[in-house]
Each structure stands twice: as structure tokens, then as C-alpha cells.
Amino acid sequence: MVLPLAYYGNPVLREKGAQVKSVTPEIAQLIKDMFKTMEDFRGIGLAAHQVGTAIQLTVIDIRSVEDLPSTLELGGEEVDPHSIMPFVLINPTITPLNDPVKGPEGCLSFPEIFGDISRPDKVSVKALDRLGEPFEFVCSGLLARCVQHETDHLHGILFIDRMDRETKSDLREDLAVLQEKTKATLAEQ
Numbered sequence: 001m002v003l004p005l006a007y008y009g010n011p012v013l014r015e016k017g018a019q020v021k022s023v024t025p026e027i028a029q030l031i032k033d034m035f036k037t038m039e040d041f042r043g044i045g046l047a048a049h050q051v052g053t054a055i056q057l058t059v060i061d062i063r064s065v066e067d068l069p070s071t072l073e074l075g076g077e078e079v080d081p082h083s084i085m086p087f088v089l090i091n092p093t094i095t096p097l098n099d100p101v102k103g104p105e106g107c108l109s110f111p112e113i114f115g116d117i118s119r120p121d122k123v124s125v126k127a128l129d130r131l132g133e134p135f136e137f138v139c140s141g142l143l144a145r146c147v148q149h150e151t152d153h154l155h156g157i158l159f160i161d162r163m164d165r166e167t168k169s170d171l172r173e174d175l176a177v178l179q180e181k182t183k184a185t186l187a188e189q
Ligand code: ZN
Pocket: 106, 107, 108, 109, 149, 153
């Protein structure tokens, strides 16, 4: 089932996500619905917060972006990043492995709003997979950016929080309009 999205201005996006203790049938169903929702909205990542549930769960599928490369090392072996897509991260923790670089980002909770964000280009990630089994990987490029963006969501951090002042000030009006629209929609419900 495609779930409704939480847009900027919805307080759920600012909540700190609870750790997922185990992959219950409800969580397994949520993962299925999040895959479907991400696909439907043509996203490359979706956090549980964005479908109204503040828990540390995110789904990722970068296959639709062809012009921004990624690398992936699983168990010390370089593998094709596409081979694990779509995938799930539960309770992820991230260790940066190099300096931040600027790159373009958008977010399904901010339709039509884009900006350059600085993030480390290479990170090491520890998480649980969709079965609740621990796994680790090292990634770079778009995949590293996406993993960091989604993990931020799980802690109530949004990509606009990481924009430089100039970029954010250019978007100020668009952000205010979106926030008001979201609040008005929520008030009607
Ligand atoms: Zn996002």
C-alpha cells in the first residue's frame, strides 16, 4: 500500500526516532509499504518519519539515478551497489571516513525544493537489515549521501538544517509556503 507522505511542517519530521527492537510482522508490513511508497513517489530513500512513524527505519533504492556514481564495500569486497537495492537500514550508525563535499539534494517531504549540502563522501555504516540481522558496509558517492540524509531523518534532522545560510535564505519563502500549507492540511484532519 502506498502511504501518505509527511511534508515539512508536520511535527513528526522533528521527532527523535525510537530504536527498533525487533522486526515484528507490523514492521515487516511497514517495510513493504515504504518500498511501495518510495517507488510511487520516485524517491531514492524514505525514512519511517516521512510516512508518519518516528522509528529508526529507512529504505533506500538509488537505481533510478544514473549520473551520480556510488561505490559499496560489503565484507571487505567491492560490490555493485545496485546488487543490494532496494534495501533496509534499521538503527543505523554512521562513521565518516573523509572530508565533506558539496552535492545536490532533495527530499520527498520538500517537493520541488533542492539545495547543495556538504557531507562526507565516504562513510562506514552499521545497521540491522530487513530481517533484523546486523550488517556493515562502506559506501561513497550518492549512496553515502543518501544513507546520511535518511539517517538524519531518524534523528529529526532535515536537509535544510545542513544547508549553508545563503542557500537556505534563497529558499526561505518556498519553505514558509510549504510549512503553512502542511499545517493548514493537518488542521483540517
Ligand atoms: Zn528526506
